[in-house]
Amino acid sequence: MITTxxxxxxxxxxxxxxxxxxxxxxxxxxPRHAESSAALGQVPFLFWLTEVTSPRVIVQMGLxxxxxxxxxxxxxxxxxxxxxxxxxxxxxxxxxxxLQGEHDGYYSDFSQIIxxxxxxxxxxxxxxxxxxxxxxERDTVELLRNNILPRLSESAVVIVINPDDVxxxxxxxxxxxxxxxxxxxxxxVVAGGAAVEVILYGAKQPxxxxxxxxxxxxxxxxxxxxxxFNRLGQGIVASQQNRDLLRExxxxxxxxxRAEDAAKALAVxxxxxxxxxxxxxxQQAEMAxxxxxxxxxxxxxxxxxxxxxxERDALARQVAELVAAQEQAEREKKxxxxxxVAQLAEMxxxxxxxxxxxxxxxxxxxxxxxxxxxxxxxxxxxxxxQLTDANKRVADLQRQLVKVSAHRDALLxxxxxxxxxxLRKMTSTVRKVTALSDVK
Numbered sequence: 446m447i448t449t450x451x452x453x454x455x456x457x458x459x460x461x462x463x464x465x466x467x468x469x470x471x472x473x474x475x476p477r478h479a480e481s482s483a484a485l486g487q488v489p490f491l492f493w494l495t496e497v498t499s500p501r502v503i504v505q506m507g508l509x510x511x512x513x514x515x516x517x518x519x520x521x522x523x524x525x526x527x528x529x530x531x532x533x534x535x536x537x538x539x540x541x542x543x544l545q546g547e548h549d550g551y552y553s554d555f556s557q558i559i560x561x562x563x564x565x566x567x568x569x570x571x572x573x574x575x576x577x578x579x580x581x582e583r584d585t586v587e588l589l590r591n592n593i594l595p596r597l598s599e600s601a602v603v604i605v606i607n608p609d610d611v612x613x614x615x616x617x618x619x620x621x622x623x624x625x626x627x628x629x630x631x632x633x634v635v636a637g638g639a640a641v642e643v644i645l646y647g648a649k650q651p652x653x654x655x656x657x658x659x660x661x662x663x664x665x666x667x668x669x670x671x672x673x674f675n676r677l678g679q680g681i682v683a684s685q686q687n688r689d690l691l692r693e694x695x696x697x698x699x700x701x702x703r704a705e706d707a708a709k710a711l712a713v714x715x716x717x718x719x720x721x722x723x724x725x726x727x728q729q730a731e732m733a734x735x736x737x738x739x740x741x742x743x744x745x746x747x748x749x750x751x752x753x754x755x756e757r758d759a760l761a762r763q764v765a766e767l768v769a770a771q772e773q774a775e776r777e778k779k780x781x782x783x784x785x786v787a788q789l790a791e792m793x794x795x796x797x798x799x800x801x802x803x804x805x806x807x808x809x810x811x812x813x814x815x816x817x818x819x820x821x822x823x824x825x826x827x828x829x830x831q832l833t834d835a836n837k838r839v840a841d842l843q844r845q846l847v848k849v850s851a852h853r854d855a856l857l858x859x860x861x862x863x864x865x866x867x868l869r870k871m872t873s874t875v876r877k878v879t880a881l882s883d884v885k
Contacts, residue, residue, distance in 0.1 A: 468670075471496035472677055477519050478547055479685045482512035484578075484606055486634035486678030487641045491604070493674070494643070495520035497651050498602055500573030503530045506589065507579030508558070511540045511548075513606055514578065518552040530556035533564050533588075564588055571598040577605045581617050590620050599647035602654070608642040629658040631671065634678035742832035749839040753821050756846055760817065763853060764810060771803060774865065777872045784875045795868050802861030813849055820845060 471492040479485065495503075495517055503521065505514045514532050521528035530552065538545060539558045548556065559567055561584075575597060581589060597603075603621060605611050608630065612618040622628065627645040645658055660667040778792060824838045 468493055468673055469496050471520060471523070472674070474519070474523070476516060476681060477551070478512065478515040478544060479681065479688070480510070480512060480544070481685060481689055482510050483633075483637065483639040484509070484512045485685055486638045486682045487606070487631065487674075488512070488516045488681055489677035490631060490641060490674045491516045492520050494602065494604070494654070495574065496524060497654050498574060498600065499524065499526055500528055500602075501526070501598075502569055502572045503528060503574045503576070504533070504568060504572050504593065505531075505576035505578050506533045506561075506581065506585065506593065507577060508532055508534045508536075508539055509579045509606070511544050513576060513604075515544060515548060515552075517574070517576065518548065518556050521555065522552060528555065529569065531568060532556070532558040533561045533568075533585075534558055535560050535562075561585055561588060565592050568593065568596060570596050572596050573598050573601055575601060575603045577603070577611050577617075577621070579606075580611050580614065583616075586614070586616050586620060589617075594620070594646075597646050598649075600649035600651075601646040602650060603644040603646060605642040605644065607639040609640065612642075627655070627658045631674065634675045635682050638678075638682070739832060745836070746829075746832055749836075749842075750825060752839070753824065753842055756842075757817065757821060760814060760849065764814060767807065767810065771807070774799070774803075777869065780872065780876070784879055792868060792871070795864065799861055799865045799868070802859075802864075806859065806861065809852075813852065817845065817849065 472489045474489075474492050476485070476488050491513060500521075503517050505517070508514055514530070518530050521530055532539070540548060548558070557567070565588075572593070575593065577589075605621065612621065621644060629643045631641045631643070633640050643654075643658060645655065650658075657667065657670055662668075662671075820842065824842060827838060
């Protein structure tokens with residue numbers, strides 16, 4: 446069984462070809478300022494609408510990202526009909542730096558971007574195309590009501606970009622659509638894009654535009670026109686997305702290159718750090734060994750110092766004993782003087798001689814003791830500064846100690862000590878005689 450297909454609501458190929466011819470050239474222009482924007486897909490329709498209406502004055506309130514306004518300026522430049530373009534925007538900067546530079550370079554001879562507070566003195570009469578590009582603030586709505594709408598021409602067309610946001614404010618909706626003017630809404634050409642609403646003011650718009658606006662959305666010619674604009678807009682958006690992807694790809698490739706370079710540099714730094722760490726470990730081990738050696742040498746030097754301290758104390762005790770012996774000799778001399786004058790004189794001479802000899806020997810002992818003390822101090826100082834020579838200095842001190850001990854022994858065996866021996870014996874004899882005399 447052969448079934449008959451249901452009639453399609455889409456336009457036929459012939460109707461599409463005829464509609465493409467009706468679009469003119471502007472709809473197929475390539476946007477000069479193609480940037481990622483929600484309004485980018487509606488640029489072909491804006492080109493077509495500007496070409497169809499041939500406006501003398503274009504005014505846009507609210508630039509948003511500026512894509513729509515720059516598309517209108519591009520059309521005005523290419524049509525070269527003496528069109529004046531004016532944008533009312535209070536934000537600073539009004540456009541991104543790149544777009545601002547392009548605007549000033551291409552369109553500054555017929556386009557201005559001014560603050561809304563200057564609109565009363567700047568906006569001319571006979572506005573043919575009014576574009577609302579962003580939601581309006583309350584004072585801007587009053588400006589629209591009192592100063593902009595009264596200046597529209599008899600063939601004026603109002604375009605609202607993203608009407609769901611702009612007309613969400615009831616006051617704005619009432620001001621723009623209060624008189625039931627013919628309206629047409631074109632939905633977004635791509636997901637996330639901006640819709641466009643066209644409102645006809647006056648009664649002198651071109652027939653092509655008026656017929657399109659008053660047609661039902663399901664009419665074949667309307668569908669053909671919408672399909673054409675959708676395809677053109679989708680092509681522009683796809684091209685821009687492709688450019689964005691290429692830029693993003695280049696950016697990621699550059700980032701990857703920088704990351705690889707950074708990874709290589711980091712690997713080199715890691716290798717250097719590992720080598721440096723090995724060197725530091727080796728140096729730390731050497732320093733630990735040196736510290737251990739120094740501690741050991743310091744311990745040995747402290748031991749040597751203690752030994753020298755003990756030897757110095759022993760010598761001091763010996764000197765004290767010598768001093769005590771000297772005092773004892775002086776006491777014995779005084780006792781002998783009391784016993785007999787003659788013996789006292791003899792004994793005095795002997796004692797003086799012995800004292801002279803003893804003083805000489807005592808000075809020698811004191812000098813040796815001072816020399817020993819100086820040597821000990823020098824040894825202590827040199828021990829702190831040059832620990833490695835401590836053993837040698839200890840040996841030198843021990844040799845000096847042997848000499849001192851030998852000198853002490855020589856002193857005990859000296860002639861003076863032997864000379865005083867008879868004196869000590871005589872003193873003992875005198876004591877015995879004195880004791881016998883006392884008994885008698």
